[in-house]
Amino acid sequence: MNTIIIGCGKVGQKLAEQLSQEDNQNITVVDTRYDVVQDLINQYDAMGVVGNGASVEVLLEAGVETADILIAVTNSDEVNLLTCLLAKKTGNCQTIARVRKPDYNKELHLFKDDLGLAMVINPELTAANEIARALRFPSAIQIDTFAKGRIEILKFKVADKSVLDNMSVWEINSKLNTDILVCGVERGEEAFIPDGNFVIKKGDFVSIIAAPLNGSAFFKKIGVKTNRVKDTIIVGGGPISYYLADKLIHRGIKVKIIEKKEEVCDKLCQQLPKAIIINADGTDNRVLLEAGIENAESFVALTNIDEENIMLSLFAKSKMNGKLVTKVNRVAYDEIIANMDLGTVVYPKDITAEYIVRFVRAKENSLDSDIETMHLILDGKAEALEFSIKENSPVIGISLEALPIKRNTLIACINRKGKIIIPRGQDEICAGDTVIVVTTMMGLKEISDILD
Amino acid sequence: MNYKIIIHILGLALVLESAFMLLPLGCAVIYGEREVWTFLACSSICFVLGFLLKSIKVNNRSMYAKEGLVTVSLSWILLSIFGALPFIVSGSIPNYIDALFETVSGFTTTGATILTDVEVLPKSMLLWRSFTHWIGGMGVLVFLMSLMKLSGGNNIYLLKAESTGPAVGKIVPRIQSSTKILYGIYTALTVIEMVLLLIGGMKPFDAITVSFGTAGTGGFAILNSSLADYTSYQQSIVTVFMLLFGVDFSLYYLLLIRKFRDVAHSEEVRVYLGIVFISILLIWINIAGSFDSIWTSLKHSSFQVASIITTTGYVTDNFDLWPEFSKALLVMLMFVGACAGSTGGGIKVCRIMILLKTIVKELKVTIHPKSTHKITMNGRIVEHETVRSVNVYIMAYIIIYTIAMLVISFDNFDFTTNFTAVAATINNIGPGLGMVGPIGNFSAYSGLSKIVFILNMFIGRLEVFPMLILFSPYTWKK
Numbered sequence: 062m063n064t065i066i067i068g069c070g071k072v073g074q075k076l077a078e079q080l081s082q083e084d085n086q087n088i089t090v091v092d093t094r095y096d097v098v099q100d101l102i103n104q105y106d107a108m109g110v111v112g113n114g115a116s117v118e119v120l121l122e123a124g125v126e127t128a129d130i131l132i133a134v135t136n137s138d139e140v141n142l143l144t145c146l147l148a149k150k151t152g153n154c155q156t157i158a159r160v161r162k163p164d165y166n167k168e169l170h171l172f173k174d175d176l177g178l179a180m181v182i183n184p185e186l187t188a189a190n191e192i193a194r195a196l197r198f199p200s201a202i203q204i205d206t207f208a209k210g211r212i213e214i215l216k217f218k219v220a221d222k223s224v225l226d227n228m229s230v231w232e233i234n235s236k237l238n239t240d241i242l243v244c245g246v247e248r249g250e251e252a253f254i255p256d257g258n259f260v261i262k263k264g265d266f267v268s269i270i271a272a273p274l275n276g277s278a279f280f281k282k283i284g285v286k287t288n289r290v291k292d293t294i295i296v297g298g299g300p301i302s303y304y305l306a307d308k309l310i311h312r313g314i315k316v317k318i319i320e321k322k323e324e325v326c327d328k329l330c331q332q333l334p335k336a337i338i339i340n341a342d343g344t345d346n347r348v349l350l351e352a353g354i355e356n357a358e359s360f361v362a363l364t365n366i367d368e369e370n371i372m373l374s375l376f377a378k379s380k381m382n383g384k385l386v387t388k389v390n391r392v393a394y395d396e397i398i399a400n401m402d403l404g405t406v407v408y409p410k411d412i413t414a415e416y417i418v419r420f421v422r423a424k425e426n427s428l429d430s431d432i433e434t435m436h437l438i439l440d441g442k443a444e445a446l447e448f449s450i451k452e453n454s455p456v457i458g459i460s461l462e463a464l465p466i467k468r469n470t471l472i473a474c475i476n477r478k479g480k481i482i483i484p485r486g487q488d489e490i491c492a493g494d495t496v497i498v499v500t501t502m503m504g505l506k507e508i509s510d511i512l513d
Numbered sequence: 514m515n516y517k518i519i520i521h522i523l524g525l526a527l528v529l530e531s532a533f534m535l536l537p538l539g540c541a542v543i544y545g546e547r548e549v550w551t552f553l554a555c556s557s558i559c560f561v562l563g564f565l566l567k568s569i570k571v572n573n574r575s576m577y578a579k580e581g582l583v584t585v586s587l588s589w590i591l592l593s594i595f596g597a598l599p600f601i602v603s604g605s606i607p608n609y610i611d612a613l614f615e616t617v618s619g620f621t622t623t624g625a626t627i628l629t630d631v632e633v634l635p636k637s638m639l640l641w642r643s644f645t646h647w648i649g650g651m652g653v654l655v656f657l658m659s660l661m662k663l664s665g666g667n668n669i670y671l672l673k674a675e676s677t678g679p680a681v682g683k684i685v686p687r688i689q690s691s692t693k694i695l696y697g698i699y700t701a702l703t704v705i706e707m708v709l710l711l712i713g714g715m716k717p718f719d720a721i722t723v724s725f726g727t728a729g730t731g732g733f734a735i736l737n738s739s740l741a742d743y744t745s746y747q748q749s750i751v752t753v754f755m756l757l758f759g760v761d762f763s764l765y766y767l768l769l770i771r772k773f774r775d776v777a778h779s780e781e782v783r784v785y786l787g788i789v790f791i792s793i794l795l796i797w798i799n800i801a802g803s804f805d806s807i808w809t810s811l812k813h814s815s816f817q818v819a820s821i822i823t824t825t826g827y828v829t830d831n832f833d834l835w836p837e838f839s840k841a842l843l844v845m846l847m848f849v850g851a852c853a854g855s856t857g858g859g860i861k862v863c864r865i866m867i868l869l870k871t872i873v874k875e876l877k878v879t880i881h882p883k884s885t886h887k888i889t890m891n892g893r894i895v896e897h898e899t900v901r902s903v904n905v906y907i908m909a910y911i912i913i914y915t916i917a918m919l920v921i922s923f924d925n926f927d928f929t930t931n932f933t934a935v936a937a938t939i940n941n942i943g944p945g946l947g948m949v950g951p952i953g954n955f956s957a958y959s960g961l962s963k964i965v966f967i968l969n970m971f972i973g974r975l976e977v978f979p980m981l982i983l984f985s986p987y988t989w990k991k
Contacts, residue, residue, distance in 0.1 A: 063686075087686040095896050103578075103669055108686040 062425050063087045063128045065154075067114030067144050068135030069097045072159065072184070075392070075414035076132060080421060081105040089123045092135075115143040117151055125152035130179075130421055134159045134413075146176050155179035155424065157417055161186075163300060180420050187416060188409035189304035192386050195405040196290050196309065196359055198276065199384035203268075205436040207447050207497055208476045214244065214438060214445055215276050216268045219261060224283055231257035237282040241271040242483050244473045244499040245439045252442035254469045254499055268438055270445075270473045270497065272481045290314060290358040290384055296343035296373055297363035298325045301388065301409065303332060305361065310335045317352055319343035344369055346376065359384040367391055374403045443501045445473070448508040450494045455509050462486035465513040470500040472511075514989070517571045519584045522663055526588045526653050527563025530595060531556045536644055537599070541637035548637045551603040559595050576663075579988060581670025586979040588654055589971060593617045596645055605638050610960050617967045619645030621974035622856060624732025624826035624943030625966070627956040632737055636718060639735045643722035649974065650729025650758075650856035651699050652676065659692035674979040678853020679864055679906070680899045684763045698765045699856070703728040706754045713746045723747075727754045730857040732826025732943040739828040739951065745812060748829055752819045756789065759823035759851030780891050781852050781863045785822075788862070792818045792846060796839045803835070814839075822846045824858040826943025833950035840946060847936045847945075858941030858973050860910065867895060867903045909977050914939060917969055921962040934958070938969040 062085055066073050069092040080086045088107035091114045092098050098109035112119035114133065125131065131148040133141035138160045145156035157180040160166065169181050194204050203216040219225050228236070230243045245268035246253045246261065253259065261267060271279060291314060295302050298320030306316045306329075316336040320326050326340040341348040343364065354360065360377040362370035367389045374387040385404030389395075392408055399406070419436075436445045450457065456464060461472060461484055474497040475482040475490060482488060490496060498511055505511065538552035576584075593616045599605075600612035611627045618625045619642055631639065648656075652675040658668050668688050673681045683691040703724050710720040722735050723743075736742055740751060760782055767775050776782075796814040797807075804810040813830045820827045821843050832843060850859015867888060874886045888895045917935045924931075926948060933945025934955065944951045955966065972980045982988050 087690070089686055095898075099898075102683075106669075106686070106688050108683050 062130070063089070063124060064421060065089045065091065065120075065123050065125060065128045065131045065148075067091045067131065067133045067141070068159075069094070069101055070134065070136055071390075071392075071410040072134045072413050072417075073132075074101060075410060076134070076417055077101055077105050077107050079414065079418045081107050083422075083425075085425070089128075091119060091123050113140075115140050115147060117147055120144070120148055120151055125154065128152055128154040130155050130157065130424060132157045132417055132421075134417075138162050138165055142176060145178055149177045157182065157420065159184065159413065161300065163303065179424075180417070182413055182416055184409045184413040185300040186304050187412050188301050188388070188407055189308060191407055191412055192301070192305050192361060192388075192405075193308045193312075195386055195407075196293065196314070196361075196384060197312075198280070199290055199359065203438075205438065205445065207436075207445070207474070208481070208495060211272060211476065211479065211481055212270060212474050212497065213273055213276055214268055214270050214436065214473075216245075216266055216438070217280075219263050219265045219267055221263050223263060225261050225267070226263040228261055229257065230255045230259045230261065237279070239271075239279040239282055240275045240483050241269045241279045242471075242473050244268050244270045244445070244471055245443055247439050247442075252439040252501065254443065254471050254501060270499070271483070275483075292357055293317070293359040293361060294319065294349070294352055294354055294357045295361045295363055296320075296349075296370075297365065297388075298322070298329050298338075299363060299365065302361075302363050303329065305363075306333050306336050317357075319348060319352060344373065349373075349376070350380070355380050357381055357383055359386070361386040361388075363388045365390075371398070371401065371403060375401070378402070378404075438499070439501075443499060444505070445497055445499045446505060447495055447497050450490055450492055450496060450508060452492045454490075454492065455512065456490050457492055458489055460487050460489050466511055467500075467502065467513050470498060470502065470511050473497045473499045514583070515573055515575060515577075515580050517569055518574055518576055519580055519587065520566050520569050521571050522584050522654070522657070523588055523591055524563045524566025524569070525657055525661075525663070526592060527559050527595065528567060529563075529653060529657060530592050531559035531563060533644065533648055534559065534599070534641070537637040537641040540640045541635070544636045546635045546637050548599070548603050548635050551599050552637065552641075555595070555598040555602060558598065562595075576668070576670065578670050579982070581668075582674050582979040582982045583988060585654060585671055585674035586971070586975060586983050589620065589975065592653060593620050593967075596620060596641075599638065599641055603635070603638065605634050610963050611956075614955065614963045614967055615642065616645060617970050618938075618943075619643075619731065619733060620649035621941050621970040622646050622649050622729040622731040622824070622858065623938055623941040623970045623973070624726065625937055625949070625970075626733065626943075626954050627963070629954060629956055630737060631733075631735060639733075640718075640722060642733045643725040643731070643735070646729035646731025646733060647703065647725040648729075650731065651696060655692050656696060658688060659696050662689065674975065677851075677855060677857070677976060678761075678861055679867070679903050680896075681854070682763075684766050694766055695762055698762055698769075699728065702754070702757060702765075706750065709750045710747055713744065713750060715743065715747050719743075723751060724754075726827065727751055727825060728758055728856065730755065730758050730823045730825045730851065730855070730941070732820070734827060740816075741829045748812060748816055751827060752816045755819040755823045755825045755827070756786075758825075759785065759819075759855050759857045761852045761854035762856075763854055778891055781866065784866055785852050785862045788846070788849060789818055789822055792822070792842055796835075796842060799836050799839045817843065818846065821942060822849055822857075822859075823851045823855075824940055824942045826937070828944060828951040831951045833946050833952070844933060844936065844946070847933075847940050847942050850940055860907070860940075863890065864903050864906065866890065867900060868907060870895075871900060871904070906977055909981065910939070913969070913972060913977070917965050920965050921958065924957075924959050924962050926957070934966070935969060938966045939973040941970060941973045 064086055066076050069090050077088055077090050081088050090101050090107050091110045093113055095111050098111050102109040110123045125148050131154045133144040135141055141158040145158045148154055148156050156178050158178055159182050161183050166183055173181055205214045243255055246255050247266040293316055295318045298318055302318055309316050318336055319339045319341055321342050323340055326338045329338050362373040364370055370387050374385050387403040387406050389406055389408055392411055438445050472484055475484050476495045534552050534556035541548040597612040597616040606612040606615055614627050654671050654675050685691050707720050707724040726733050764776050793815045797811050801807055801810045816829045817832050848860055849865055850861050851857025853861045853863045870888045877886055888900055914935055921931055930947035930949055934949045937943055937945035949955055
């Protein structure tokens with residue numbers, strides 16, 4: 062599979078790093094800066110071309126004629142779109158473009174069709190979506206969605222006095238009267254795919270799979286504050302703040318945005334009439350206190366400076382008891398940040414790269430497998446895969462109890478024409494279903510691979 | 514420095530060398546020579562030792578520029594030390610320094626010899642000698658890289674250190690596929706030459722050894738007369754193939770994927786062929802009087818120009834007896850060398866081009882001090898990095914050349930002999946002029962001088978820096 066990456070900024074580099082580790086990927090990176098390209102090809106097994114990606118000559122040199130996927134992630138939307146257009150004309154590849162300007166964002170559907178783009182990604186919008194999801198389930202640390210959002214895998218930490226402490230997995234649904242499935246448990250360094258007799262302890266990180274409504278019901282039952290937040294304070298008025306506020310307001314959440322620059326405030330005022338825009342320096346404690354941080358249910362630090370965001374979140378943590386979200390641009394220090402307990406930490410560049418990698422993988426997989434989507438869960442130690450079931454599949458018509466499924470593998474969910482079934486032993490898989498399989502064995506290609 | 518990964522790769526290289534020794538072993542079996550035991554023993558030693566080194570537990574597989582350069586130069590030294598074993602064990606070359614000289618000359622594709630009579634050597638020894646050319650031409654680590662992933666991250670530093678030219682790149686994104694393609698082209702060309710020579714009536718053993726020598730641009734012959742006793746057809750085939758192996762190999766790949774336009778626009782190859790053509794013409798005119806037919810003189814002139822510029826070192830006529838102009842031109846060609854990315858040695862055509870362009874640029878800047886100029890190759894700007902590395906390379910080259918000249922002067926031979934002896938070794942050619950000329954050899958030099966030549970050959974093949982880095986204290990400091 063030949064992939065061309067145009068633009069070697071943070072996202073481009075991240076993509077090159079992740080994709081070059083896959084054996085069947087041939088990567089070519091293109092950038093106008095010689096030293097950046099040189100650096101990348103010294104570091105990863107990729108080829109480099111120096112030049113403007115939006116020129117046919119450079120694209121041809123990068124091998125656009127034999128490319129399967131072209132990813133345009135330069136810092137200019139226009140260049141990205143032009144590159145994809147040219148690539149479509151000269152080669153026969155699927156194209157992905159990063160388009161971040163809100164002005165273009167509204168016309169996204171036009172681009173997609175007319176320029177033949179396979180995927181348009183807006184880093185700010187994706188980051189905003191991620192944050193919005195985090196605010197919906199304040200207690201979940203990580204949320205992955207399947208079947209177009211109808212199924213979610215939610216990861217949370219079992220609190221000290223939780224009812225789940227010392228409860229075995231098979232008891233959960235009957236005792237709490239919920240409809241969820243525990244699909245993974247992380248205890249210390251180890252990750253388990255639990256069977257019914259597995260006993261959950263406090264301090265475990267538990268991943269459950271559920272339809273969104275059942276998920277919140279479950280959280281309510283175990284006594285975790287589940288009700289989504291009702292108000293939020295956002296510091297920083299950049300594009301992510303705009304997208305996020307827009308989404309939250311639509312959901313009826315009260316939004317306060319604190320922004321230093323007056324002209325940005327004016328613009329936000331027009332765009333978000335329902336939000337409270339405060340023109341002040343958000344790094345000033347008094348401003349935050351005045352905005353009512355002590356009673357806020359959530360706090361989102363979205364300034365452009367990582368250090369400021371981290372400090373802001375630490376301060377907010379000392380003053381309030383709600384959900385914290387911190388945006389960090391630089392990925393390099395993620396291990397240190399993970400130890401600081403800043404709530405949900407969002408890396409916009411990482412998210413962008415991850416979305417694209419996921420798309421590329423799905424394309425790669427669709428060549429010779431039935432995988433629809435794939436997520437890494439349990440800290441990367443397990444995969445959750447969505448398979449579509451074909452007519453002649455060997456798993457059809459046998460009850461799950463009777464299927465000889467490999468160890469550490471779990472059929473976590475069945476999606477039958479939009480109806481979500483959390484499977485029990487008597488359930489069967491039918492042709493046309495999509496099923497979600499959670500497994501610690503990496504590299505499954507077909508559903509029959511789960512059988513012993 | 515990550516010593517474990519270096520040791521691991523060195524071990525792999527040794528295992529590979531033991532496998533390479535199976536070829537002369539087979540030859541010895543076929544001809545019923547007693548060297549069967551020599552090669553069996555040497556191959557086993559290499560295998561056992563290589564296997565032990567390879568089995569070292571490597572936790573951290575990361576590899577940076579420093580490790581890359583050190584691995585490459587150490588692997589060449591190690592392979593030469595063990596490659597010399599068969600000569601000593603069998604008693605063909607009893608003196609260890611002589612045996613090492615011969616092996617290094619083989620691996621670095623120099624073709625300089627200390628043997629006064631090669632024809633007394635057993636066939637299997639001759640084959641091993643020629644085979645070392647073929648192995649060294651493209652490089653052992655490049656071969657290893659085509660077989661497996663050597664380190665965790667990236668092997669580009671290994672490729673850069675072992676391949677020729679100032680700006681080494683890959684031809685396809687994956688290093689493993691790149692090296693596979695290179696070796697594929699290399700092997701295919703070698704086999705084609707063998708077949709053409711066989712068609713021309715050459716004996717199979719001669720065809721194989723001559724092809725190995727041509728492919729690596731080495732120059733070890735199995736006859737004392739080098740290639741002078743072969744037919745004109747056979748000599749012409751070798752002439753053509755020597756020139757072919759002096760061309761950047763990535764161009765053959767471009768030909769294979771039918772990008773003819775890019776090949777036609779390669780400035781370096783045009784200049785290379787231009788130099789070859791003009792030199793052949795000039796020498797042809799210059800030596801025309803010495804031969805009975807103009808075709809004989811054309812044959813000798815073209816063969817010798819091809820042999821010297823590609824740094825092969827085969828000989829069809831004793832050019833030491835040619836007119837001074839022809840000799841001077843040939844010595845100049847020794848320094849020019851082949852194209853970057855080929856198996857040839859020397860300074861390389863593209864380095865010379867960059868240097869000349871730098872001079873032109875400097876002239877322009879002197880006349881219009883504020884004007885800006887960029888050096889271009891193939892219509893593309895040459896990065897400052899590359900220009901700088903070429904300049905430094907030339908400086909280092911001259912300094913090493915001078916020091917080598919000084920040291921070998923203790924042996925008190927004439928200047929022509931000394932000058933061309935250093936030129937012939939540092940440019941990986943083989944024969945020089947005077948005592949080291951086409952009918953002479955290096956046996957008269959002292960042990961010290963031979964060690965200097967050995968270092969010269971390494972420095973020439975690995976293009977100075979991988980070798981120099983071994984002697985830098987900063988490399989070994991924690």
